[in-house]
Amino acid sequence: MLNAALPWLLAGFLIVLGAGAVRRISLWRAGRPAPVDLIAGLMAMPRRYLVDLHHVVDRDKAMSNTHVATAGGFVASMALILLVHGFGVDNVWLARALLLTTVVMFAGAVLVFRRRLNPPSRLSKGPWMRLPKSLLVFAATFFIVTLPAAGILPDGFGSGILAFVLLAGIVAGLGEMLLGMGWAGPMKHAFAGALHLAFHRRPERFGGGRSTGLKLLDLDTAGDKTLGVAKPADFTWNQLLGFDACVQCGRCEAMCPAFAAGQPLNPKKLIQDMVVGLAGGTDANYAGSPYPGKEVGKAKGSAIEVITEGLVSQETLWACTTCRACVEECPMMIEHVDAIVDMRRFLTLEKGTTPGKGSETLQNLIATDNPHGNDPASRTYWAADQNLPVMADVKEADVLFWVSDGAFDMRSQRILRAFVKIMKTAKVNFAVLGDEERDCGDLARRLGDDATFQSLARRNIEVLKKYRFKRIVTTDPHAFHVLKNEYPDLGGSYEVLHHTRFINELVEQGRLQLNARTGGTVTYHDPCYLGRYNGEYDAPRAVLNAMGIQLAEMERSGFRSRCCGGGGGAPITDIPGERRIADMRMDDIRATGAEVVAVGCQQCTAMLEGVVEPRPEVQDIAEMVAAQLVDVAEPATAREVA
Amino acid sequence: MSLDKSLKVRVLVSVGQHPKSGRERRADQDSRALELALGMPGFSVGLLHAGSESPALREYLGMGVKAIDVLKQPSSADVVPALVQALRNDSPDLVLCGTRAETGEASGMTPYRVANALGWPLVPAVVSISRGSDGTYEVLQALPRGQRRLLKVRTPFVATVDPAAAEARQSAFGPAQRGQLQAVAVASVADPAANDLEFSPARKRPKRIAAARKATTAAERFKAATVKSASKGGQVLVKETAAEKASAILNLLVAEGVIAVDSPS
Numbered sequence A: 001m002l003n004a005a006l007p008w009l010l011a012g013f014l015i016v017l018g019a020g021a022v023r024r025i026s027l028w029r030a031g032r033p034a035p036v037d038l039i040a041g042l043m044a045m046p047r048r049y050l051v052d053l054h055h056v057v058d059r060d061k062a063m064s065n066t067h068v069a070t071a072g073g074f075v076a077s078m079a080l081i082l083l084v085h086g087f088g089v090d091n092v093w094l095a096r097a098l099l100l101t102t103v104v105m106f107a108g109a110v111l112v113f114r115r116r117l118n119p120p121s122r123l124s125k126g127p128w129m130r131l132p133k134s135l136l137v138f139a140a141t142f143f144i145v146t147l148p149a150a151g152i153l154p155d156g157f158g159s160g161i162l163a164f165v166l167l168a169g170i171v172a173g174l175g176e177m178l179l180g181m182g183w184a185g186p187m188k189h190a191f192a193g194a195l196h197l198a199f200h201r202r203p204e205r206f207g208g209g210r211s212t213g214l215k216l217l218d219l220d221t222a223g224d225k226t227l228g229v230a231k232p233a234d235f236t237w238n239q240l241l242g243f244d245a246c247v248q249c250g251r252c253e254a255m256c257p258a259f260a261a262g263q264p265l266n267p268k269k270l271i272q273d274m275v276v277g278l279a280g281g282t283d284a285n286y287a288g289s290p291y292p293g294k295e296v297g298k299a300k301g302s303a304i305e306v307i308t309e310g311l312v313s314q315e316t317l318w319a320c321t322t323c324r325a326c327v328e329e330c331p332m333m334i335e336h337v338d339a340i341v342d343m344r345r346f347l348t349l350e351k352g353t354t355p356g357k358g359s360e361t362l363q364n365l366i367a368t369d370n371p372h373g374n375d376p377a378s379r380t381y382w383a384a385d386q387n388l389p390v391m392a393d394v395k396e397a398d399v400l401f402w403v404s405d406g407a408f409d410m411r412s413q414r415i416l417r418a419f420v421k422i423m424k425t426a427k428v429n430f431a432v433l434g435d436e437e438r439d440c441g442d443l444a445r446r447l448g449d450d451a452t453f454q455s456l457a458r459r460n461i462e463v464l465k466k467y468r469f470k471r472i473v474t475t476d477p478h479a480f481h482v483l484k485n486e487y488p489d490l491g492g493s494y495e496v497l498h499h500t501r502f503i504n505e506l507v508e509q510g511r512l513q514l515n516a517r518t519g520g521t522v523t524y525h526d527p528c529y530l531g532r533y534n535g536e537y538d539a540p541r542a543v544l545n546a547m548g549i550q551l552a553e554m555e556r557s558g559f560r561s562r563c564c565g566g567g568g569g570a571p572i573t574d575i576p577g578e579r580r581i582a583d584m585r586m587d588d589i590r591a592t593g594a595e596v597v598a599v600g601c602q603q604c605t606a607m608l609e610g611v612v613e614p615r616p617e618v619q620d621i622a623e624m625v626a627a628q629l630v631d632v633a634e635p636a637t638a639r640e641v642a
Numbered sequence B: 001m002s003l004d005k006s007l008k009v010r011v012l013v014s015v016g017q018h019p020k021s022g023r024e025r026r027a028d029q030d031s032r033a034l035e036l037a038l039g040m041p042g043f044s045v046g047l048l049h050a051g052s053e054s055p056a057l058r059e060y061l062g063m064g065v066k067a068i069d070v071l072k073q074p075s076s077a078d079v080v081p082a083l084v085q086a087l088r089n090d091s092p093d094l095v096l097c098g099t100r101a102e103t104g105e106a107s108g109m110t111p112y113r114v115a116n117a118l119g120w121p122l123v124p125a126v127v128s129i130s131r132g133s134d135g136t137y138e139v140l141q142a143l144p145r146g147q148r149r150l151l152k153v154r155t156p157f158v159a160t161v162d163p164a165a166a167e168a169r170q171s172a173f174g175p176a177q178r179g180q181l182q183a184v185a186v187a188s189v190a191d192p193a194a195n196d197l198e199f200s201p202a203r204k205r206p207k208r209i210a211a212a213r214k215a216t217t218a219a220e221r222f223k224a225a226t227v228k229s230a231s232k233g234g235q236v237l238v239k240e241t242a243a244e245k246a247s248a249i250l251n252l253l254v255a256e257g258v259i260a261v262d263s264p265s
């Protein structure tokens, strides 16, 4: 009886799955068009799944093995089920293979089940608690159902009451796995996830690449085209697809500094709210951690309703420091920061509701090319005693030193001076732009004002065109990122180096000799825009090493470094929370017992030095190096560290 | 409410100049005037600019206004006749503007001359306007040192907005680009003085500080230098004749050394 019913059951479930999939695809297609190579994407998908995604998942070894067993077991089982039970291929070995795959899947499901016994707070509950049971039922049922075909039990097995039990198991198992996939059950992640990998908006991220620069906004306001994302349908279709791939694992939530600080942001909830938005409805079924301080169940929206009018509050969007910790951690490679900035663009460019000092800062950037409204003709005052070559005079240099807005800040000026001293000691042929330099546009861009970003960037590119130089070096990771990764879209491609890499080169070439540094323990804070945005983890450590420093690394360092709280315009929008991100980072630093924390960013320096004393001292690597310089006139024997 | 619908406020806006960079921008006080107007329920807000068609005017549009009427005037023109003509055609209930411009003569005379030509009263240094009963308006005026004075004024009138009024809202790029700079044709009248003017950057005016006569401690000297003493002396002349009032003012000006002493009293 069962054998007769199975093919029809399978066919029925597959048809409903198909209908669900078609509906889901139509939801994504409500988004704006995006340039995606569909064929190439689909071809690359298996590799992206098996290699790139696996790399991320594999950071949690136990979960990675669990997923390989469960997912691998399921995919193989499903294929064999179609052959054995769907098309009735009568082959004992096929059936035995199916037995094996269901066993593997069952083993994986047991692990999922065990993890779900006492789930960490970052995991969503709700339907996700049901999933391991469904997996177990699916695997067990098909194991039993396949026994006769594998010649292990007689053909007549499975009639009477047992048949009904098995039938119930089949319906439950197929229901979760196939219906759930098309109709927004937890298994949706398999369907949406696979397509998301194929049609990812940043294909450069696969195969070990990196793509972190924000995408250029088309500033054309003709007609009633809105700038930025007002409604879910304003996202590109593959962004919507990406949201749907979320497995609610909460790894992003666990890494988010704003969430930890009790600010009203949770990247996982944000992605889920986007899913609510694209499908229409409320967040009543959301079963994970809320935005801190905000009740779940009140949000509602649809693809054509303005997101900030009921779905997500504006402060949630402004709490983000754009640190990219969530993106780095997400096993589905979802792009949270892009989405947040897209929505900010609407708020700033269309509504004019940048909070805090946003309005004032943007006005200053427009009127004076720097965020504090300083006289643009006073950009070189910091270097009055430095006798720096200016490009307008020399026209040509090996290194163009991008000074950044640190020029206006007394604390940052100490870093700039230290770096100048280093370059002079190494006899680097360098020059600065002087008053011709403008803010790089990073701040305006993260605040959603792509118009001001583009205006600043275009004018900077015009100035850079006038001079000849081999590379740009800067002490500011934000300028570094923008010049390196975001100017090319506007026609400015340069070789850009962070000062730590440049100093490391000078040391390696023997152009700089450094004394061993004595004194207390040192730890190093990876700036987000240097590390996660640009993968520069080694050069700063190498420079510190060259001074004989053994780093006491923080638990969260390297790609898992926690933000200082200074990025993305967060100090300007200043969304209140329960704690300050900088205080939490200082606690990370204290936990290493370090007396000095080395940094490579003036923004991090400002944020960390803003933590009340007593606390470890904050020093930029340039300052530390400048203090250990061996005067080249001295004999080389003075050099203590090889 | 149907009565409210017909109420019109006109905000006169000029092209400002950033004090540090000298770049054109929305003028601070004028944008505060617009902010005040946008916060008045029941009024339809219109913007009027006389002068050049600078892109900086778009910053006012970015505050959420659909259009600015631009009365194109050469830089040598006196903008007052043009403004007055446009206001006469338009007959608003209320005209708002900043206290003084950030460029040009910046004498702060424009609102007075406009009000004079229209024959309307002028209320200076306003920080808020709300509707009273009986068709009058309650106008809150800023006085030195945070003091406020509430006036009842009947429309139509001209008001200049004090720098102490609420800060202007953010100007958003999208609406600024979509808004219209509508050219309105008016004649221009040359300003006979325009050619003789010489411009130089404004300097901070020296502040009069009370001499610390018996100051013995640093704290006292500090207090004397910073705390502005409440005005002493002075007189309120209400019932007196115009001639008496005039001579009181003249005497004060002579006493303060504003006018040379040899003028007959």
Ligand code: SF4
Residues within 6 Å of the ligand: A245, A246, A247, A248, A249, A250, A251, A252, A253, A267, A268, A271, A326, A329, A330, A331, A332, A333, A334
């Ligand atoms: S967005 Fe990514 S990291 Fe966050 S819950 Fe979803 S799948 Fe996990």
Ligand code: SF4
Residues within 6 Å of the ligand: A252, A255, A256, A257, A258, A259, A265, A266, A267, A319, A320, A321, A322, A323, A324, A325, A326, A327, A336, A337
């Ligand atoms: S970028 Fe950083 S602050 Fe923003 S949501 Fe992601 S983890 Fe949180």
